[in-house]
Amino acid sequence: MKILYISSVPSPKEFYRIKNTVRNNVNVATYGMNESGFKFHTLIQQGLAIDNDLSVVSLVGRSVSAKTHRCLIWKTITEYNGDNIKYKHLGFINIFGLKQLILSVRFFNNTISWLYKYRDTKDKYIIADAAYVTAIPVVILAKKIMHCQMVAIFCDIYEYMGNVKDARETNKVGLLHRYFRWLMAKTYKNLDGFILLTENMNNVVNVFDKPHLIIEGLVDVNMTSSINDFKEKSLMDVVMYAGALREQYGLKSLIDGFMHYHNENARLWVYGAGDYAQAITNASEQDSRIEFYGLVDNDVVVKKEIEATLLINPRSTDREFTKYSFPSKNMEYMVSGTPVLTTRLSGMPAEYYDYIYPIEGNDAQHITSALKAVFSQDRLILHRMGKKAKQFVLENKNNIVQVQKIIKLLRGLNDD
Numbered sequence: 061m062k063i064l065y066i067s068s069v070p071s072p073k074e075f076y077r078i079k080n081t082v083r084n085n086v087n088v089a090t091y092g093m094n095e096s097g098f099k100f101h102t103l104i105q106q107g108l109a110i111d112n113d114l115s116v117v118s119l120v121g122r123s124v125s126a127k128t129h130r131c132l133i134w135k136t137i138t139e140y141n142g143d144n145i146k147y148k149h150l151g152f153i154n155i156f157g158l159k160q161l162i163l164s165v166r167f168f169n170n171t172i173s174w175l176y177k178y179r180d181t182k183d184k185y186i187i188a189d190a191a192y193v194t195a196i197p198v199v200i201l202a203k204k205i206m207h208c209q210m211v212a213i214f215c216d217i218y219e220y221m222g223n224v225k226d227a228r229e230t231n232k233v234g235l236l237h238r239y240f241r242w243l244m245a246k247t248y249k250n251l252d253g254f255i256l257l258t259e260n261m262n263n264v265v266n267v268f269d270k271p272h273l274i275i276e277g278l279v280d281v282n283m284t285s286s287i288n289d290f291k292e293k294s295l296m297d298v299v300m301y302a303g304a305l306r307e308q309y310g311l312k313s314l315i316d317g318f319m320h321y322h323n324e325n326a327r328l329w330v331y332g333a334g335d336y337a338q339a340i341t342n343a344s345e346q347d348s349r350i351e352f353y354g355l356v357d358n359d360v361v362v363k364k365e366i367e368a369t370l371l372i373n374p375r376s377t378d379r380e381f382t383k384y385s386f387p388s389k390n391m392e393y394m395v396s397g398t399p400v401l402t403t404r405l406s407g408m409p410a411e412y413y414d415y416i417y418p419i420e421g422n423d424a425q426h427i428t429s430a431l432k433a434v435f436s437q438d439r440l441i442l443h444r445m446g447k448k449a450k451q452f453v454l455e456n457k458n459n460i461v462q463v464q465k466i467i468k469l470l471r472g473l474n475d476d
Contacts, residue, residue, distance in 0.1 A: 061114040061467070062181055064174050066167065066199050067189035068123040069101040071139045071147040078122060081129045095358060096303075096388040100215055101189060103278050107463030109144035114467075119170055120149045121163045121195055126156060160194045168198040175206035185470045186210040187255075190248070190265070193240055200250045209473040211253035211466075214261055217384035252473050255466060258407040260383040273469045276386035276409060279395040281458040288366050288397025288450065290443045297326045297435050299401070300368035302361045303389050305334030310374030310403065310422065312336070315343045317374075317427025318350065323435065327351060329368060331361050365396040369442060370434060373402040376422045382406050390416075394453045399446040401430055415449035 070078060075098055108116050122134060136151035148170065152162045171186070178184045186203055188196050190212035203210050248265055254272040256262055262272055299318065305311055318328045326349055330340055333355040344350040365371055371393040375382065386407045393400045400416045402408075419430040434442065455461075 061111070061470075062178050062184040063108055063114065063116045064171065064184075064186045065101075065105060065108075065116055065118040065188075066171075066186060066192060066195055067101055067118070068121050068192055068195075069098055069105075069118070069189065070120050070122055070149055071118075071141065072102065073139060074120075074122070074137060074147070074149055078124060078129070081124070081131055083128060083130060097215060099280075100278070100388060101213070103280055103459040104187075104213070104463060104466070105145055106141075107278070107281075107459035108467075109142060110460060110463075111467075112144070114144065116145045117174060118145060118147045119167060120147060121152075121167065121192065122149055124154060125159075126154050129154065164194060164198045167195045168202050171199050171202035172206060175202065175208055179206065182474060183471070184208060185473070187466075187470075188212045190214040191216070193244055197243065197247050200247060204250070209252045209470065210250075211255055211470065211473075212248070212251050213255040214265060215257060217261060217264055253469055255469070257386045258384055260407065264384065271469060271472060273465055275462050275465060276407070277388055277391040277457060278459045278462040279391050279453045279457055281454070281460050283395045283450075284454055286362075286366070286395075286397070288443075288446060290440065292367065293369060293439070293443070294327070294367050296369070297323060298329055298368040299326065299370045299372050299431065300329040300331070300365060300398075301372050301374070302331040302365065302392075303373075303387075305330070305332045305336040305340060307336050307339075308376065308379065310376050311340070313376070313422060313424045313427055314372065314374040315340060315350070316424035318431065319343065319347050320424060320428045321431045323431075324349075326431070326435070329353065329364060331356055331364065362392075362396065365393065365398055368398050369439065370417075371396065371398050371400050372427075373400070374419065374427060375403055375405060377403050377405060378422055391453060391457065394449040397446045397450040399434075399442045400449060401434055415445070415452050417445070 105116055105118060108114055124134070132154050134152050134154055137149040139147040141147065150163055150166045150170070152159045186199060186208055188199060188210065190196070196212065200210065249268055251270065253270055254262065254266045256272055256274055257276050259274055266272055301314060328350045330350070330352045337354070340352045344352045373387060373389050373393065375387060383406045387405070390400060390402055390408065394415065401419060402416055403419045403422065417430065417434050419426050
């Protein structure tokens with residue numbers, strides 16, 4: 061099987077090199093390709109490449125801009141990850157408009173070239189990141205010319221994908237977004253299949269009811285070797301949050317709810333960056349039990365997740381976009397082996413509730429109540445819940461298992 065993977069997701073080496081080109085006044089947490097999106101697509105590509113009978117060419121348009129990154133000329137860079145993945149980072153001039161034009165031409169030419177190379181191979185497919193709006197239209201044009209099945213992966217629902225009112229930060233919808241919504245609606249109808257995080261997404265983007273697959277997330281199969289040792293746990297009752305720091309993600313309720321949880325042995329560790337960071341800093345000055353560490357390397361986050369007693373996702377459930385998302389944070393939390401406390405998100409399948417502790421509401425008092433209930437249990441019981449959650453996602457949601465579902469979807473398209 062031959063796979064052409066279209067995205068803005070660079071190789072691991074290039075991802076971290078790009079971070080070093082971010083301008084000094086730019087928050088690296090918001091520079092373009094975020095850590096969760098990078099991990100999601102990288103795990104899929106690695107899962108594909110494990111099969112020795114399958115090869116992947118990853119065409120990458122790096123997510124940088126002149127405002128956020130140094131360097132005007134970005135050269136084409138080709139890398140090989142083992143024998144089965146070839147990354148080709150397409151070159152461009154980093155000027156808005158010109159960059160998009162150059163990349164569009166190069167995506168089209170490289171797709172045509174790849175399709176021509178494998179013109180006599182039936183078992184070939186294109187997988188694209190649905191969020192890459194400037195690449196998908198020209199790739200679809202190329203696949204129509206050369207005839208190839210193509211699917212897209214929808215990791216989220218953005219404003220241009222459909223009229224989801226709070227998929228945007230404001231109620232105002234600009235002309236550019238309206239244009240892209242019109243363009244992408246026409247574009248997506250030319251896809252042959254859809255890979256989605258939740259069933260609700262299907263009603264928004266797959267209006268012609270084409271074959272689709274639900275993969276709410278995936279974890280790294282290599283986390284099997286990661287040990288969550290009870291003896292290495294913090295002696296404090298540590299609840300930890302790691303991720304984007306935004307009020308709409310429930311951070312205000314988390315801070316207020318923790319501050320009303322009167323347990324001197326409790327600590328709240330917060331890792332991440334975002335527009336709510338200053339409020340968290342202020343709260344830590346009022347309550348010394350709140351410890352804010354800011355943005356750190358992912359390796360540090362994973363280590364601290366294993367040390368913590370409880371991992372929390374306070375995301376509000378009353379916003380429409382929660383129907384169209386499954387937070388990668390919950391997957392990352394579960395595979396750490398530390399128990400998870402989360403709100404009842406509508407995009408989370410029922411099978412997960414056997415492996416997490418729920419927060420029965422969105423408000424601060426619900427978080428306070430949930431913390432009291434969880435920390436009233438013996439710490440060994442909590443540890444066993446975390447181990448059970450880790451086993452569940454490693455057995456059922458690892459990147460090898462999930463990718464096999466994708467391969468089955470792709471081959472089914474040629475059978476139709």
